Amino acid sequence: MAYDFDVIVAGCGPAGAMAAKAAAQAGCSVAAFDKRKELGAPVRCGEGIGLHWMDELGSKLRDKAISAEISGSVLVSPDWKNKVTIRNAETKGVVVDRKVFDKDLAMDAGRAGAQIFAHSEVVGVLKDGNMVAGVKAFVDGKPQEFRAKAVIAADGGESTIARLAGLNTVSTLYDTDFGVEYEMVNVECEDLIEVYFSVADAPRGYVWIFPKGKDVANVGVGIGGMQSPNAKHYLDRWIKAHPERLGKAQTVAIKGGLIPVGAPMTEGAVGEGIIVAGTAAHQVDPIHGGGICLAMEAGKLAGEVAAKNALAGTTDRAHLLEYARIYEKGPALKLLKRLRMRKVLEKLSDDDLNAIFSHLDDKDIDNLLKSNFAAVVGKMGGLLMSRPGLVKTISALA
Amino acid sequence: MIEINRKLCIYCNTCTGVCPVMANRLREVVVEHDPEKCVDCGTCVKACPVAAITLRAGKKNL
Ligand SMILES: Cc1cc2nc3c(=O)[nH]c(=O)nc-3n(C[C@H](O)[C@H](O)[C@H](O)COP(=O)(O)OP(=O)(O)OC[C@H]3O[C@@H](n4cnc5c(N)ncnc54)[C@H](O)[C@@H]3O)c2cc1C
Ligand code: SF4
Ligand code: SF4
Numbered sequence: 001m002a003y004d005f006d007v008i009v010a011g012c013g014p015a016g017a018m019a020a021k022a023a024a025q026a027g028c029s030v031a032a033f034d035k036r037k038e039l040g041a042p043v044r045c046g047e048g049i050g051l052h053w054m055d056e057l058g059s060k061l062r063d064k065a066i067s068a069e070i071s072g073s074v075l076v077s078p079d080w081k082n083k084v085t086i087r088n089a090e091t092k093g094v095v096v097d098r099k100v101f102d103k104d105l106a107m108d109a110g111r112a113g114a115q116i117f118a119h120s121e122v123v124g125v126l127k128d129g130n131m132v133a134g135v136k137a138f139v140d141g142k143p144q145e146f147r148a149k150a151v152i153a154a155d156g157g158e159s160t161i162a163r164l165a166g167l168n169t170v171s172t173l174y175d176t177d178f179g180v181e182y183e184m185v186n187v188e189c190e191d192l193i194e195v196y197f198s199v200a201d202a203p204r205g206y207v208w209i210f211p212k213g214k215d216v217a218n219v220g221v222g223i224g225g226m227q228s229p230n231a232k233h234y235l236d237r238w239i240k241a242h243p244e245r246l247g248k249a250q251t252v253a254i255k256g257g258l259i260p261v262g263a264p265m266t267e268g269a270v271g272e273g274i275i276v277a278g279t280a281a282h283q284v285d286p287i288h289g290g291g292i293c294l295a296m297e298a299g300k301l302a303g304e305v306a307a308k309n310a311l312a313g314t315t316d317r318a319h320l321l322e323y324a325r326i327y328e329k330g331p332a333l334k335l336l337k338r339l340r341m342r343k344v345l346e347k348l349s350d351d352d353l354n355a356i357f358s359h360l361d362d363k364d365i366d367n368l369l370k371s372n373f374a375a376v377v378g379k380m381g382g383l384l385m386s387r388p389g390l391v392k393t394i395s396a397l398a
Numbered sequence: 399m400i401e402i403n404r405k406l407c408i409y410c411n412t413c414t415g416v417c418p419v420m421a422n423r424l425r426e427v428v429v430e431h432d433p434e435k436c437v438d439c440g441t442c443v444k445a446c447p448v449a450a451i452t453l454r455a456g457k458k459n460l
Contacts, residue, residue: 037426045410121425157415158424170418173441178412180447225416256410307412370426 001128001148005031006310008135008148010116010122011155012039014292015278015299017105018057019152020114022303028310030114031146032106033137040102044257046181046195046218047101047291048210051094053293057300065101066094067212070159071191075365077357078198078350085192085358086366093193095210095218096292103161105296125164125274127150132165132273149310150320152273152302154295157258158197159280167271171282173225175262177205177289180231181198181220182239183253187246189217195288197353200240203227204346206288219246222259224346232258259289261342264335266324272317277302283331286339286370294331301326341369345392355382355390359383399454400443406450413442413451445452 006028009020013034047067054061054202072087117139124136126145134147151163159169189211196207204224211217221235239246260282277283278295285294305323314329330369349355351367360368360379367375383390400422402413405451407429414422414429421435443451 004440035426042409042427156411158411160420160423163420171415173416173444176416176445178445178447180408180410225445228444230449233448254408254448256408256412258410258412259447277408 001133003149004134004146005029005115005148007031007150007152007306009033009152009154009303010148011153011278011280012106012116012118012160013102013154013156013278013304014105015280015295016152017102017109018155018296018299019303019306020109020116021112022270022300023106023152023307023310024109024112024114026304026307026311028307030109031117031123032109032114032147033120033135034074034106035119037119038099038103039106039118040099042255043098044255045098046179046208046220047096047208047212048093048290050090052090052092053296057293059105059296059320061096062100062104063093065096065104067097067120067216068095068189069079069191070094070193070211073193073195075357076194076196077354078200079354081354082345082357084362084365085360088366094135095212097212101238104398110379120372122155122161125161128357130245130272132271133360135161149273150306150315152276152299152306153276153280154278154299154302155280157260157279159276162269162271162274162276162280165271165274166188167268167274167276169265169269169276169280169282171260171262173260175260175282176225177259177261178224178225178231178256179205179222179255179259179289180235181218181221182235182251183212183216184219184246184249184251185216186248186250187217187219188215189213194221199348199350201352202234207238217365218255220250220255228282259291260284261286261289261339262331263339264327266328266332267321270317270324273315273320275306275320275323276381283335286335286342287345294335297331299329344393348390352387352393355383355387359386399436399438400431401454402429402431402449403452404428406448408448408450409429410447411443412447416441416445
């Protein structure tokens with residue numbers, strides 16, 4: 001059988017661009033398709049990332065991709081009486097400009113030798129028997145078929161390409177968060193990400209203010225999929241309730257989207273001739289919904305595994321499962337721990353949260369969020385005495 | 399089938415992602431809805447962050 005490419009990447013966001021780059025660097029001929037006219041736009045993201053990731057991924061950020069540098073985060077209790085500020089090596093981050101960031105990643109893939117097809121929507125998956133053997137995509141407005149030994153589906157939360165290939169990547173309402181966010185001016189900011197916890201204001205989620213400059217920020221809310229009525233309702237209400245902070249704020253962009261916050265897919269993300277990577281495979285932090293760098297990490301892995309097997313002529317599911325095996329031993333372990341934590345957090349009431357904030361100091365909360373429960377247990381006594389109901393909820397973490 | 403209020407839609411891709419039968423697809427900046435595929439499950443109606451979607455009696459639920 002003739003192939004047009006060794007590896008085809010469908011979707012060229014953070015996951016797809018890293019996959020394309022890794023596969024090209026491994027010596028494969030690679031095509032990456034993205035339906036966007038301009039990669040990165042429109043933005044559907046809070047754009048916050050931790051800087052430690054860049055070293056881990058061997059990536060460099062161009063100054064132009066950075067909107068603001070962040071030294072840490074402020075976590076605010078539901079009653080606003082307690083604010084915890086966490087500043088350490090791990091909270092150092094940046095708020096990027098995804099319009100620049102995503103394009104930079106795609107350029108890196110192009111520099112490594114991948115062919116990039118922008119404004120080229122993938123609308124179908126080609127199959128030889130039960131083996132995925134390429135894609136059908138609109139290029140220059142015309143439907144065309146491109147054959148490849150392996151396909152990497154990296155099309156984000158929509159995840160239609162995996163579904164067209166017969167994999168079940170739908171995220172249930174319960175395990176999905178819905179977010180909406182305004183980019184606003186006249187919002188005074190420090191170099192800190194602000195996170196407001198409150199069941200009343202953001203059920204199963206939180207309100208965030210991510211600075212994009214001295215007086216510009218992404219102000220957003222994410223809520224759990226089972227909540228009513230909708231994310232915009234909560235965001236508008238919250239903004240109105242805080243005139244001291246946002247009374248002069250003006251919206252210059254409205255963004256939104258879905259975030260799968262359930263278990264990351266591993267084996268389920270691999271089929272005959274196909275690997276799913278990034279948010280398309282729910283590889284997202286279940287607590288804060290961050291998924292840019294997790295997508296990059298998974299995309300890189302998918303690119304490496306697909307390339308190795310494409311070159312060896314072994315892109316059947318059994319061989320591609322190496323991706324799942326590696327993912328299970330590393331990233332998935334951390335994410336599953338975070339998922340357990342999410343399920344505890346979502347049971348807490350605002351009173352519980354207020355009690356936790358008033359009993360624990362900055363270090364304790366940092367440890368809690370990092371799932372270092374052992375370090376906090378000693379401090380829990382007084383807290384649990386004051387709120388016996390918490391014992392049952394928190395014991396699930398042990 | 400559903401009805402999308404295009405004046406409210408922010409092209410966020412949520413309804414396309416949650417639809418179990420891929421009846422919604424985002425084409426550039428327009429969500430295309432395929433009433434033939436839609437099974438009236440209401441998931442996207444619930445999910446839309448800006449309440450742009452309503453269920454409408456289509457031929458299936460007449
Ligand atoms: C409101 C909101 C706020 C968020 N805030 C943050 C945050 O602050 N920090 C963070 O780390 N994460 C955040 N996230 C999550 C983050 O945006 C995603 O996890 C990340 O974008 C995932 O990268 P990806 O490459 O997997 O998918 P995407 O970035 O979604 O990229 C998928 C690409 O595939 C393309 N595509 C889709 N379908 C097709 C097709 N059929 N054919 C061709 N191309 C296609 C799309 O055009 C897109 O370019 C947020 C998400 C939302 C919704
Ligand atoms: S109502 Fe259900 S089937 Fe119809 S478009 Fe919405 S999610 Fe899809
Ligand atoms: S979920 Fe709502 S806002 Fe988002 S694309 Fe669909 S109709 Fe538009």
